[in-house]
Amino acid sequence: MRKIIATGKGGAGKTTIVATLSRLLARQGFSVMVIDTDPSMNLAMSLGVPFSTVRTLAEDKKEIHEQFYEDDFDGEEEGHTHSSNINIDAFLEKYQVTAKDDVKVVVMGTISEGGGGCICSYISIVKRLIDYLALWSDQYDIVIVDSQAGSEILGRGLAVNYDHNLVIAESFPKSMEVARHVLKLARDLNIKRQLVVVNKIRDGKELELVADELCLNGERTYPVRYDEKVIEADRMGSLILDMAPDSPVLEDIRNIMNVITADYEKD
Amino acid sequence: MCDFTVYLEENGERTVVATDIIKARKKDGNVFLMDIMGDTTRIEAATIEVADAFAQEMVLKRVECN
Ligand SMILES: Nc1ncnc2c1ncn2[C@@H]1O[C@H](COP(=O)(O)OP(=O)(O)OP(=O)(O)O)[C@@H](O)[C@H]1O
Ligand SMILES: [Mg+2]
Numbered sequence: 517m518r519k520i521i522a523t524g525k526g527g528a529g530k531t532t533i534v535a536t537l538s539r540l541l542a543r544q545g546f547s548v549m550v551i552d553t554d555p556s557m558n559l560a561m562s563l564g565v566p567f568s569t570v571r572t573l574a575e576d577k578k579e580i581h582e583q584f585y586e587d588d589f590d591g592e593e594e595g596h597t598h599s600s601n602i603n604i605d606a607f608l609e610k611y612q613v614t615a616k617d618d619v620k621v622v623v624m625g626t627i628s629e630g631g632g633g634c635i636c637s638y639i640s641i642v643k644r645l646i647d648y649l650a651l652w653s654d655q656y657d658i659v660i661v662d663s664q665a666g667s668e669i670l671g672r673g674l675a676v677n678y679d680h681n682l683v684i685a686e687s688f689p690k691s692m693e694v695a696r697h698v699l700k701l702a703r704d705l706n707i708k709r710q711l712v713v714v715n716k717i718r719d720g721k722e723l724e725l726v727a728d729e730l731c732l733n734g735e736r737t738y739p740v741r742y743d744e745k746v747i748e749a750d751r752m753g754s755l756i757l758d759m760a761p762d763s764p765v766l767e768d769i770r771n772i773m774n775v776i777t778a779d780y781e782k783d
Numbered sequence: 784m785c786d787f788t789v790y791l792e793e794n795g796e797r798t799v800v801a802t803d804i805i806k807a808r809k810k811d812g813n814v815f816l817m818d819i820m821g822d823t824t825r826i827e828a829a830t831i832e833v834a835d836a837f838a839q840e841m842v843l844k845r846v847e848c849n
Contacts, residue, residue: 585806585821636785640805640819647820673803673819 517650518658518780521675523702524684525694526665529715532746533684533769534662535562536757540766540773542617546657549612549649550619553642553674554664555626555635561753563615570613572625573645574638581637583607584644604648605655616758620656636672643674666694670701679783680776681710683735687722692729699735709779710735713772716742738775740768787834787841789816791826800826800843807831807841814843 522530531554538550552559560570573580583602612620622645624638646659663669675681681702685695695712702710714726717739727737741764749759756763787804790797801824806817814826829843 585817634785637805640786643819644821 517656518680519646519650519661519675519678520658520680520682520776521661521663521669521678521707522682522684523663523667523669523698524665525686525691528665528684528686528691528694529713529740530665530682530684531558531562531662532750532755533682533713533715533740533772534660535559535755536766536769537682537773537776538563538619538660539615539617539755539757540770541658541777542619544773544777547655548619548658548660549656550621550660550662551642551646552621552623552662553639553669554662555624556664557623557626559662560613560615560621560623562750562755563619563621564754564758565613565615565621570621570623571611572623573611573641574625574628577637577641580641584641602648602652604645604653607645607648608653608655639669639672639674643672646674667697667701670698670705673705675702675707676705678705678707679709680779681707682772683710683712684715685712685726685730686716687714687726689729692726695726696730699730699732703733708783711772711775712737713740714738715740718742736775738768738772740772741765785836785839786819787839789826789841789843791829791843791845792832793845797842800824804841807834812846 522534524530538548542548612622615621624642683695683698685691712735714723714737723737723739743763743765745760745763746756746765749756756765789801789804791800801816803818804816805819808815814829816824826843828846830846832842832844834841
């Protein structure tokens, strides 16, 4: 199972690109799961899934925690605990919903009360879930994680050894600053490949500018052009894939998909 | 991430015995540590000296057995 994470500054286009890419990959015949780890939870909506139909992992944190981290220190031996008790397919029945093109969506969720602590434990549940999927479920070819804005997600070790980090950036300094930090942290986590996606491009020089500014170390850059119709689609809780299938944005995201699948063939 | 790197302190020296620890329990004179992936490590004849969430560190000390 391949793993992709999308990272970058707030509003750079992570959710739009993850949602679109997931559906394009599904149309190529891959079985795809997307996981929203952003406490703002926009991904399901972008994929046309009404939020009311989603049960988030956070809502059942205590129950899932007991299942995933059952305290069986009773055994004399060290090693891996209890994992075989978990029926991952039954688990998914409860938390995954199906979007267009048969993309499956899981939403991590967020803190339910003021003063309710940090989201670390939810992130660890997602990490564990993805590892279970890789070990015991042959349902998915690709898992894509949409993340919260900024680089913090990479400080949590969720994405260790992932296949791709899609660093989504716009060509302005604050966005590039976040991209630079994300690139650095992802190198520390041994993510195999990083694709820098320069989104909302309006003129050809932006790609070069970002590549120069980021002092890239072998990472490749890919443009996604600006198109008002992406915003219009977003306002209607839809995707450009459904609203304007001839948009140049789709050509660009398709190009990124081809790069990713070509990378899979190389490994 | 809010998890602990766990050190064992012996003879004034610290060594890392486990990382990414989310749960620790003292049991029968040993300390059991569970990491984010559910893997457990048993540290024999030890006790928990300090758990410091700010530093994300937990320090264990060896208990002398008679
Ligand atoms: N190529 C594009 N052309 C025009 N608008 C775009 C493009 N890509 C994304 N947008 C718009 O930019 C805004 C932010 O996009 P999106 O929500 O995908 O970003 P994000 O990185 O997920 O943000 P957040 O960090 O808040 O989750 C949205 O209004 C979206 O419609
Ligand atoms: Mg988003």
